Amino acid sequence: MTRATSERSERAAAAMASVEAEILRTTLSALAEEVGAIVANTAPTAEISQAREFAVAITDKSGAVVATDNPMQVASMAQTVARVADYFEFDLHQGDVILTNDPYAGGSRLHDVTLTAPLMIDDELLLFVAVRMRIRDVGGQVGGSINPEATEILAEGHPYTPVKIQRRGSPVRDMLYFFLLNGRHMQETRRTLDVGSAALALGQERLTELVGRYGVKVVRGALAYAQTYSEQLARNAIRAWKRGSYEGEQRLDLDPVTGGPVTVRLTATVADDGLSLDFSRSDDQRQVFVNCPAGVTVSCALSAVLAMLGDTVPANSGLLRAIEVRTRPGSVVHPTQPAPIGWGTAHCANEVMEVVTTTLRAAVARPMSALTVPRSLLLSRPLGDRSDQTDLGRWGIGGASGLAGRDGWGPPQLSTRAQLPSVEQWEAEHAMRIEHLELAEDSGGSGQWRGAPGFEVRIALAPDRLFTVWTQTAGNAVAGLAGGSAGGTGEVAFHTREGWQPAPISALEMAIHADCLRLRFAGGGGYGNPAERPRQAVIDDLADGLISATTARHVYGLSAAEIEQASQHTSNVRR
C-alpha cells in the first residue's frame, strides 16, 4: 500500500469513525428519551407521568453524563452517579442496581430517588444508566417529606447514601424492605421502583445491542465524543460573548425569624473559550429549608447558560468543561449536613438561575429574561390521614417572560418539562373541585413583547384539612427588561368566614377553616418599551382577555375606538 493510500484510508477510517460516533451520539440521546418515555408511561403517579418529575441519564464510567432526557438535571445526575461509581468502585457487577437520594452528593430533594445500574461488558465497566424518580414520601415529621419548619435534614426525611437494592440481578430483600418501610407509601413506592428497574433494564438491553453492533471500543469512544461535542459547541458560542468579569447577586427575603435575607452571589468570568461561574461568595447555609443542594446549583447554573445558548447545545457533562461552576461547601448553594434542603429546588434554585441570567446580561448579544417565577409551597392533607398529602402548589403556574422578538407564552422557560395538570384527572383523584382556572388578566408584564400571564386558580376545599405552606416569595414580581414592566405578583389566599385572607408565610399542618383557595403564581416580565408594541397585538391581547381596558389605554396608549374594536371582536367570538 502506498503512503497516499494509507493516509487516505486512515482519513476514510477517521471519517467513518466520526460518522459512527455521531450516529451513536444521537442514538444515545434518543435512547435516553425512549427510556424516559417508558418511565412516564408506566409510572403509577401523575407526578411522574404528567409532571414528569424524573430524569434519565446515560453516563460514562466515571459518572459524566453523555445523554439525558432532562437537561435541567445534568450536573446533579452526574454528581450522583459519580458518587455511586466511586463508592462501589471495586464492587460493581452486571445486574446491580444502586439506590441513593443523598442531597449532599448530587441529590436534589429527598424524595427524588436515583437508581443506577452499571453496564459491564466482559466484566469491565463501560457505562451507567441512571433513572431519578420522584416518590411520594421518605419519612420525616411530615407526610410528603417537605417541612417548612425543618432546621435539619432529618426533620424532612431520610437521606440515603448509595445502597444496593439489587445485586447481580437478585433483589437485596432486607435493604429494599428497609427503604420501603421508611416511607409512608410502601406500595406505590415499590411500584415506582419497579418502573425504574424496568427502565434501567430496557436501557441496558438497548445499549448491549449497540455494543454488539459497533463493538465496545467504538461505543466507548462515542461516550467521550458526545461530551466533547457539547463542550465544543458551548465553547464556540461563548467565544462570541464579551470577555470580562461580571458580578451579580440575588437576594431571597426571609423573615427575621429565619435569619433575615439570604443572598446568592456570583462572579462570572467570560474567558477566551470558556465561562467560569463562581458562587463562593454566597451567604452561609441556613437552618431553614431553602438551602440549594450543590448538584442542583450546578444544574441550575448550566440550565440558565443553556437557555442563553439557545436550543442548539445538547445537554451533557461536556458542558462542564466549558462552563466551570464553583461553590463553597457550607454556603446556601452548597449545603452540608445537616442543612435542610426541602424547598431548595425552588428557592434558592430560582435565585441561582436568575443571578446567572442577570449577571451575564452584559456579556451576551441577546440578554435573557427571567427564567423562573417565585414559587410557594402549598400542601394539604385531611385531618385523619397524615400520609395523604396533596400538592395544591401543582396549580401554581406562572408566566414566561417576554424575550426580544417573542411574547412570553405558557409557563416559565425552565418549567416547561411538566405537562399542565388535567383538571378532570386531578378532581377525580383528590375529591376537590377546581372552580376557576383562567389566565389572570394583566398578569403578564407590559412591553414591546409582553410577558405571559400566570394562571389564576380557585379550588373548592374539602372541610377539615390541614395546610403546610411557605409563601415567603408569593408576592414577588418578575422584573421586566429593556423597558418592559414587571409581571403581576402571585398570591395565595384562603376564603374564610372573615373573607379572603392571605396564607401564612410559613405554616406546618395548620388548620385553616376555609372553603376556597385562591392561587396565582407570578406573570412573566415584559421586554422592551410597551409603546413599540404593534397596536394589533395589543388589540388582540385585549380581545383575548389577557390585558384590561385600563392597561390597553394607559400603558399601551390604545384609543377608545381601538378598545371598542377589541370588545367587538370578543363578543363576536363569544357568539
Next chain:
Amino acid sequence: MTDAITAEIIRNYLDTTAEHLYETICRTSPNNVVNEAKDCGGGIYSYDGTTAKMVARAGIIAHSFALSTSCQAGLDFFRGDLNPGDAILIGDPYHGGSHCGCWSIVVPIFFNGKPRLFTAARLHVLDQGSPTPNVNFACRDVWGEGTRVSPIKLYEKGERRREVWDLITANNRVPLIVEGDVEAMIGACRVGERFIRELVDRHGWQTVESSLEWILAYSERKFRQRIREWPDGTYSATFHVDTDHAGHEDLKIQVAITIDEDRMTFDFEGTDRQTDGIINSAKPNTIAYVGVVLSALCPDIPVNAGFFAPLTILLPEGTIVHPTAPAATLAGTICCGCQIGEVLMKACEQFAPQRVGNVSIDISGPIVYGLDRRAHRFQTHSARNPNFFMFMDLSMVSMSNSGVHGNDGWGMWATPFSVARPVNVEITEIQQPTLYRQTEFTTDSAAPGQWRGTPALAMRRVDRGASDVKAALFVQSVVHSLTGWVGGYEGSGNIIVVNEGTQDEMICGEHLIEHAAYDPSKTIFSQSGGGGGWGDPLDRDPARVLEDVLDEYISVEGAKYDYGVVIDTATWSVSDEATARERAARKAQPGPRKRRGLGREWLIKRAGIQHRIDRHDAAQLQSNKGSV
C-alpha cells in the same frame, strides 16, 4: 432428656454466658448511658424449628423478654437466608422491636447447618435518626419516631456490609456513638457465641439441646406449682397514664388476671384505644412487662420462656397496649410500659399481697443538647460536628423502688431494673459540660407505708461550659404517680424545672419541654420521686419512724402527718401514748382516708397539677359509686 445435674450445670453456664454478654456491652460501649448506667440487656435464645425461646438472660430484664420477639422477627424475615457470621439489626416496633429508639442485635449460632441458638442484645440508642435530636415529641406516627429499622444484616457471612453502616450513620446525629454501641452489642453477642461453642464442644449438641428442654420445663413446672398456690379467681385492676402529649389525658389501662389451677390468663379488654400520641406500647413490650411482673413474684424461679407456657395473654388490637401500625410508640417502653407493670401488680395484689411491689421504672429520657465549649473535652459524639453534645441525665429519673412487705424501699430503680444505675456524678462532669450542685435525698418525700418507698432524689446542676443549648424533657408519673401497695401511699411524683427561680422558669411536669432553648448558666432542678409504700403508714413501727427522723428521711412534722407518730424533740424518742392516741383518732375517722404524703402534696403544688388531681379524684368517686 438429660439428667438434672448436667442440665443445671448447663443452665448456670448459660446464665453466666448471658452475664458475660451483658458486661461486654457495658465495657465496650462509648455511650455513658451504657458504659456507666449499664442500661442495656441481652440473652440467649433457642430455636426449635419454628419458635425462638429465651433460655438465659442478663441486664435490663424488659429488654431480655422483648428480644424473644426480635429473634423471632429475624427468623421470620430471613428464614432460609441465615448464615454463620450474620449479625442482624432490628428496631421497628412492628417488625420485632419495641420502639424505634431501642436497637436489637441478633446473632444466629449454627450447629449442624442450622441456627440452634441465638445471642441477642438490645439498648436504647442516643439518637434514633428522629426529626429532632434524640427524641421527637411531635411525632404522631411511627415514621416520626426516627429511622424504622426493619430486620437488616449488618454483617453477612462474616463480612461487614459497609453500605448499611454508612446509611445508618448518615441518618444519625451521633454516628460515632451509635456505631460504637452497635459494634459493642455485636461483639458481646460474639463473645456469647464463643462461650456457647465451648459448651457444645464440651458436652456435645445432643446433651445441650436436651438440657434446654429441661431448663424450660423446669421453670414451667415450678411456675405452674406457684400458680396452683394462688387462689383461683379473676382479679381486675385499672391504672391511668397521665397524658399522651397529643391532647389526651388520663388514659386507662385495664387488666383482668384469671387463675385457673395451673394456668393464668391476662386480659387487657377495657383498655383505651391507641392514640396518635407518644405512649402506645408495642405488643412485644406489653408482653415483656407481663414477664417482668411474674418474675418479680417468683424470684426463685429461673427466668426463661418456661414462664410463658402456662400463660394466655389477650391484648385487644388497636389499644394503647397493642397498637397497630402506624401508631407512634416513641415512649412506650417506659410510658405506658411503666403503667402496664403497675396495673398488673395491682391485680396481683389481690392474690399475692405480700409479694407485690413496684417493678416499673417511671423514667423518661431527659435530654439537653448543644455545643460543648470547654477547652478540654473528653468525648466526641460526632466527627461531623466535634463540639456537638447530647446529655441524658439519668439522675433526673433515678428513683422508683417501692416498699415491699418486710422492707423499706432501697437503692434507686425498681428492682428488676436495678442492674442499671444512674451515671456517676464525677464522670458525668468530665464527659458533659455540667456541674452538679446537689444530688441528695429529700426529707418527707418517701412514700409513707408500713414499709416506706425510697425517698425522692433532688438534683440541681448548672450546664457550665455549654452553649446554644436546648432541652427536650418530659417526665411521667406526675398526676398518676407510682402507686402504693396494700394501703401504702403513692410516690411523690416527678418534676423538672429549668431556669429555676428566675423569670424564665419552665416547668416540666404535666407538660413536656419541647426542644426549648435555656440559659446554661441557670440552675436546672429535678426531683425524682420513689415508689409507693407497702401497707398502712399508721402501722409502721414507730421505732423505724424515729430512725428515719434521725436519718433525716422524715421530719418531725412528717412523722406525725404521715405516720401518726409523735416525737419528743427534747429526748429524741417516740411519745408512745401520744402516738397511740393520734393513730387511733386517724383510724377512727369516717370516710375514705386521703392517702397522700407530705412530699406528694409538695410536688402537686410545685408542679401546679392540683386541677388534675381533683379531676381524677372526682372521676374515681364517680366510678366507685357506680360499682357499688
